[in-house]
Amino acid sequence: MTRILVVEDEPNLRKLIKTNLAASGYEVVTAADGEEGMSLTQEESPDLILLDIRMPGMSGWDMLIALKTNPKVKKMPVIIMTASAPEESEEYKMRSMRAAGYLVKPFGVDVMLSKVKEILESK
C-alpha cells in the first residue's frame, strides 16, 4: 500500500488532505511541523511527501533541504504546498526544482489527487 506523509501546520487542511487521500486508498501519516515530519520520514519511509512551505519552527524549505541533502531519503518525491506561485521569484523556482511538484493554495482536491497520482506513477 502506498504511504503518503502530509506535513501541514493548519489543522483544517491536515484533516482535509488526510481524509481525501485515505478515501482514495492511500495510507496517510500526518505531521504538524518540520521536525515531526523529519522523524516520521525516517520512521515510516513514505512513498511521497506532501509538504507545506509556510510553517512555524522548521519551515517547509528547511525540511526540503534536509531531505534533499540526506542520501537515504533524497530520492523521496516531495510535493510542496504553497500560497504563492513558484514563478514569482527566481529563488523560489530554484528551490522548488528539487521538489517533484507543487500545489498552489487554495487548490481543489481533484487537482491534489491527480498530482499525487501523477508523481507516484512517474516514480
Add this chain to the structure above:
Amino acid sequence: MAEKINKTREELLNELEKLRQRVAELEKSNIAEREETSKAFRASRRKQRTSTAELRKSEPGRKQLQATLRVSEDKLEESEEKFRSLITNLKLGISRSTPEPGGVYLKVNPAMSEITGYSREELLKMKVADLYYHHEERKAALGKIMADPHQPVETTLKKKDGTVRMVSIKGAPVRDSWGRIRYFDAIIEDITERKQAEDALKQSEERFRKAFHSSPVAMRLIGLESGRMVDVNEYFLKLVGYSREEVIGHTTRELDILREKEEAHLERVRILKETGRITDLEIKVYTRAGEERICLMSSELLLLDGKEYSLSALKDITELKKSEEALRRSEEKLRLVFESAGIDIAVTNLSGAITEANSRMVETLGFKSRTELAGKNIYEFITQRSHTGALKMRQTLEKGIKGMEYMLYHADGTKFPGEFTASILKDAAGSPAGFIVTVRDITERKQAEDKARELRVLREVDHLRSELMANVSHELRTPLASIKGFTTTLLRSDVKWSEEEQRDYLQTINRETDRLTRLISDLLDMSRIDAGALKLELGTCHLQQIIDAASGRLTTLTQRHQLNIALPLDLPKVHADELRIGQVLTNLTENATKFSPEGSEILISAEPAGDQVIVSVTDHGQGIASELMGKLFDRFYQAQRIADGHKGGTGLGLTICKGIVEAHGGRIWVESKLGEGSKFSFTLPAARGD
C-alpha cells in the same frame, strides 16, 4: 668763519708790522725830517720873504704857494691820525719795554689796559715780568723773540683781577747805532677765547674721530667731488673685506663696491648737496669676495677746510633681510595654505572675535569682504546665539572641537548645517591666544545623508510592505484553502461521504468563511486608519454595555481560558463607539488567549482616572520582552512577528486597536514581565454630566 677771522687777523698783523716799521723809520728820520721840514720851512720863509715882494707884485703866486703848503701839512696830519686811530682801536696791545729781565714799559696803548686790566699809569709803573703768570716767562719769551722775531710766542699773563689769559706776543728788539738792544717793541693779543675754541674744536674732532672709528656700523668719509675715500672705520673694512690700504684714496667705483650706474651715484651726490643728508637708503654692497650684502646707508654732507665731504654710515641688514624674507615667504606660504585649503578657516582671539578669515570663510558666512567679517564674533554664527550659549561654546572651544555639527547662521539670517572644528592657537609663550576655527558647509552632505536615510526607510518600508502582503495573502489563502478544499471534497463523485462527515465539512467551510470575512474587515479597518478615515459612531454608554455586546465573541475566544470581568461600581460612563471599543476588547482578549496557557485567567478590568477611564486586559502568559514592547503597536513590526511566530491572524490587531483608541482621543500601552504575563491598557474619555 674762523678762516675769515684768521685772515683778517693775519692781514691786520701784517699791516701793523708795516706800520711798526714805518713808526721805527719815522723815529729814525724824525729829527732829520724835522730838520728838513724846518729847513724847508725856513727856506720857504725865505722864499716867502724874497717872494713876498714878488708876491706882493704877484699876489696869485703867493696864494698858490700857501695852498701847496697847506696840502702837505694836511697829508702829514692825516697819516699820523690814521696810525693813532689804528693803534687806539685795535684790540691789540702795543708796548715798548726795556730789555732787562724785569723790564719797564716805556709806551703802552689803551688796548694794553684792556688786555691786562691795569691802567696806563699802573702799567708804566710796574715791572713787565710781573704781568707774566710765571716771572721767568718773560725772559723765555724774549729769548724766543730774539731767536725768531717772526714767530709769535704764546704765553700766559696774569690779569689784575687774577684771571689768567693766554696771549700771543710778537716782538722785535730795537737796537741803537752800536747794535745794543735799546728796547723791545711788542704786539700782544689775547688769544684765550681763540685757544679755547681751538681746544673745543680739537676735542670735538677727537670725539668725531673716536665715534668714527669705534662706531659699530661701517663708516666712510668720501670727498664729494673726487669720490675718493678719505677715511673708513674697521667695520667698513670688515664689511667690504678690503684692507685699509686698498681702500683709502680709491673710489667705491674703482673697487666696484656698489656696482651702480654713474647716474645713480650722481643722483645721490645731487640729493646730498641739496638736502645735506640721505637717510636709510637701501643699497647693495659687494665685498671683495663678490658677496652681496644689503645695507642701509645714511649720508651726511660735511664741510672740512672748505671742501665737501660725504660721511656715510652703512648698516649691514643682510641677515635681517634674509630672515625677513624667510618670514615673509613662510607667511606667504601660510597665507597660500590658508587661502587654498579646501576649507573655510578663521582665526579668532580668545573671546571669539574674528581676526583673520580666508575668502572661503567669508563666502560661506555670506559676507562681501574680509573687512566686513573681521571683528565679528564667531559665536554669532553658531545657532546658540544666547550669552550662555556663547559661554558654553567658549568652554567647548577651549577643549578643542573636532568635527562637531552645528547649525550656523548665514549673514542673511538663514541657517545651514556646518561641521565645526576649533583648535587653540598659542602665543610664543605657549599660553592660549585665540582659536583656529574651520567650518565646512555640510548642507549637501546632510541632504545626501537625509536622502540616503529616506531611501533606507523607503526600502525598509517596501520590504515590510511586501512581507505584509505575503502575510496577508497567506492569511487570506489559509481559510480559502479550507473552503476550496472541503467544497471540492464534498463535490467528489468517487467517494460517498457520510452525513456526519458532510456536516463537519460544511461547518468548517462556514467557520473559515467567517474568518475570511473578519480578515477582510481588519484589512479595511487598517486602510481606513491609515487614511485617517476611521468613522466612529460616538455615544454615551457604560463599559458593561460594550462588554455585553461583545460577549458572544469574547466567550467563544475564551473557551479554553478563564475570563473574569472586574468593573468598579462607580465607574463613569464613557464617550465611545460601542462596536469599535468592543472590537478593541475582543482583539486584546484574542491576543491574550494566543499567548497564555489554557485554563489561565484573562481579566478585563477598568478604573476611573480623572476625566478618563482606563480599561485593561490582563493575562498570565509568556510576557513580552521589554525591547519589543515599544514596537508592538507598529504595524510593520507586527507583520514581521507574525512571520516568525505565526500565531494566526493578520497581525494587524494591535495596530487597529491603537488606531481606534487614538481616534477616541485616548492612548494605548502595555505593561509586561517575561514569564508573568502582560497587561494591555487603554484610556477612554469619561462622559460628562452622567
